[in-house]
Amino acid sequence: MAEKLWNGRFEQPTDKLVEEYTASIHFDSRLYSHDIQGSIAHCRMLAECGIIAHEEASQIVQTLGEILRDIERGKVKLDSSQEDIHMAIENELTARIGDIGGKLHTARSRNDQVALDMRLFMREALSSLLELLRNVQAALVQMAEENLEVIMPGFTHLQHAQPVLFSHHLMAYYEMFSRDFGRLSDCLGRTDVMPLGSAALAGTAFPTDMEWTSRELGFSRVIANSIDAVSDRDYLIEFCSAAAILMMHVSRMAEELVIWSSAEFSFIEISDAFCTGSSIMPQKKNPDVPELMRGKTGRVYGNLFALLTLAKGLPLAYNRDLQEDKEPVFDSVDTVMATLRLLGKMLPQIRIHSETMANMAGQGFTAATDLADYLARRDVPFRKAHHVAGRIVQYCIQAGKDLGECSLDELKGFHKAFDEDIFDFLEISSIVDRRLSVGGTATLRVKEAIVRAKADLESRGAVSAKNIKTEE
Ligand code: ARG
Secondary structure: OOOOOOOOOOOOOOOOHHHHHHHOOHHHHHHHHHHHHHHHHOOOOOOOOOOOOHHHHHHHHHHHHOOOOHHHHOOOOOOOOOOHHHEEEEEEEHHHHHHHHHHOOOOOOOHHHHHHHHHHHHHHHHHHHHHHHHHHHHHHHHHHHHOOEEEEEEOOOEEEEEEEEHHHHHHHHHHHHHHHHHHHHHHHHOOOOOOOOOOOOOOOOOOOOOHHHHHHHOOOOOOHHHHHHHHHHHHHHHHHHHHHHHHHHHHHHHHHHHHHHOOOOOOOEOHHHOOOOOOOOOOOOOOOOHHHHHHHHHHHHHHHHHHHHHHOOOOOOHHHHHHHHHHHHHHHHHHHHHHHHHHHHHHHHHHHOHHHHHHHOOOOOOHHHHHHHHHHHHHHHHHHHHHHHHHHHHHHHHHOHHHHHOOOHHHHHHOOOOOOOHHHHHHHHHHHHHOOOOOOHHHHHHHHHHHHHHHHHHOOOOOOOHOOOOOO
């Protein structure tokens, strides 16, 4: 282990096991570019404020840039001989330029440094996630538009309920993902706050300019309280929560893709590129990708609980426990990113079996509600109409036929209000297209929803911390 930057007051060397136990370099080395970005801004600010000399600052900044390049080329060893990424980079700096490197840490501590690094990391990750989520939504809208004619059975309790447009079903997921987009955007707004300069917890006596650092790093504003700056991780918990809800939506869709690609349903076929085979059963083509999307949702939920539990008992301000915030966050970012990337690629390649869906849409007496509605439109009280339709369904089950296969006389036997136009009324497509209520499944409404969605996707464009409204 390199010479410790904090060992002035220690008489004995650190126990080897303690070094291993407390080290975080094996996971926080991922923050190297953010750490250097923050250090460069901090160093320039120190010079701007006359706290260190401009020549010294230039030398530090230049060397930090070189270290960044060397890390990227694999020329700097970042391993467990260093405690964390902050010390590793500072050690490397002083190894290269001697004592001047020691001036970089003026007016800051690792507590605010790590707080800054995580905010820089999260800001970047959120922007990428928002972009990937937008791509998934665009894929859904395109699928909805291309399959506007396709009718499927809508389900409640996984039983046939009423026919709906397949596009309407897809657009339901579009709406869920729009709210996920909103949650991640909100989180980005609260992440976009600059904590560096809060130092250990109390702020600093040096005449620093946190606004300068904030502008330099492209943040919207400086954090208001130095204790809060180094203590709280609520924006990370918020991210893990938004990620968990998003994965819950993905998982529901994944579950449907699995069911729909079974022989029993045969609604869709997932492209070979997204399936795998069995080592024993030669005929198998398994929907592993959606299965794993469903499965990985569990770990994203777990990460949320890890963070909530981590934070709940901590007295203010910084406690070393907080070092444990990184792995759950990194894992959620990686899992959600990989999932969204794959989902956006898999959806456009799904083959839709529209005839199977349409056939199934008419089965299971899915027109029964409309049979009742028909009578209600002819002034029969709905409760009574519902009862009559139920009796007709029971009759059909016993006679082994479908509603549309009854003759007008048979229907009239149940209620005199039935007329010749009942058969057109029970056509699957007219059942769908009559549902013109707000957000209903009528083709007209779904078309409107698609137009709205396209405008929405257009207006979102590339998302960056800059154009996200900030609020606290
Ligand atoms: N590795 C630490 C973390 O991730 C950095 C801050 C350490 N601060 C301290 N006072 N020991 O939280």
